[in-house]
Amino acid sequence: MSSHHIVRDDQEPALIIANGAPCSFDLLGQLLEWSPIVVVLDNAIDRVLQLDIKVDVLLGDFDGDFDPEIYKEKQYPLEIVHTPNQEKTDLEKALDYLVEKGHKAVNIVWATGKRADHTLANITNIVSYRNKIKIVIIDDHSKIFLLPKRFEKWYTANTPISLIPVGKVTGITSQNLFYSLQNDDLILGYRSGNSNHVSQDGIVTITHETGDLLLMECID
Structure with a gap:
């Protein structure tokens, strides 16, 4: 799985890959096929690259010794977006990025499983962003939307x-x-x-x- 961007028009949903439990390879491939842009949160980037996925945007607060520059060459052209604001989660900041870029819809994967507090917060983002962008959260067991x-x-x-x-x-x-x-x-x-x-x-x-x-x- 190396590419994406088989896109019909500007209305196709963007794709955010968060840092929860992974979904199946088949599901991820289906979503990538029609995604005009793939945004990956910083803590998930190494897992994503192991799947040989082309990433467009690497976004996060880059805490600790995280060095986003090391991914530039392999993922060229890669946009690196540093979002140090601690008042929002990295997923919320990814949604803000897409809204600013004019995207109207987004699919989100790897947003459920693992920590329950993260899962609950991610799901409620569907409501808090309802007037800004249409959100669908998808995993192997459910598809969630407003x-x-x-x-x-x-x-x-x-x-x-x-x-x-x-x-x-x-x-x-x-x-x-x-x-x-x-x-x-x-x-x-x-x-x-x-x-x-x-x-x-x-x-x-x-x-x-x-x-x-x-x-x-x-x-x-």
């Missing part, structure tokens, strides 16, 4: 789906989910929509009135 007020998508029967409120979400109604929601509220820590599934092949419709609702397409 729902618009009305969502429609075709699924095969029995596809596992979880609805996770960030805070309180009101007025949720679903069609073609096994556990139907009819003007229901979900509240993080009190009532969530975990472990639902699609009733039959066809369109799933989910609407909600207020709040931030995440959808997780799950693979058991």
Whole structure:
């Protein structure tokens, strides 16, 4: 796996490779094929280079004795972005970088697993950046994204789906989910929509009135 950038237009999602648990080689290859830019966080760079991936941007606070210059020759042309701000995580700073460059969407891998606090913070970034860039977090077991007020998508029967409120979400109604929601509220820590599934092949419709609702397409 040496390259990427088979890109149709400027609307293709960028790709951020964070520093959590790795995903499968096949999944990473599928995402790289359509990514116009690949941003890697500093602590993940050595693992990424072992996979022979072409990196466009190396970003981080470069703590300790980390020397980003040693990667320049092998990854030429490589943009090195030093972000020493300790008020934000490296993933947040990577998102800021893409927003500044005008990107509208990003897929993020290696953002789950390992430390639970990092995983939770990474997932909630989907909400905190909702007005800046569309974020999808992907690993071998799930695809996580923020729902618009009305969502429609075709699924095969029995596809596992979880609805996770960030805070309180009101007025949720679903069609073609096994556990139907009819003007229901979900509240993080009190009532969530975990472990639902699609009733039959066809369109799933989910609407909600207020709040931030995440959808997780799950693979058991």
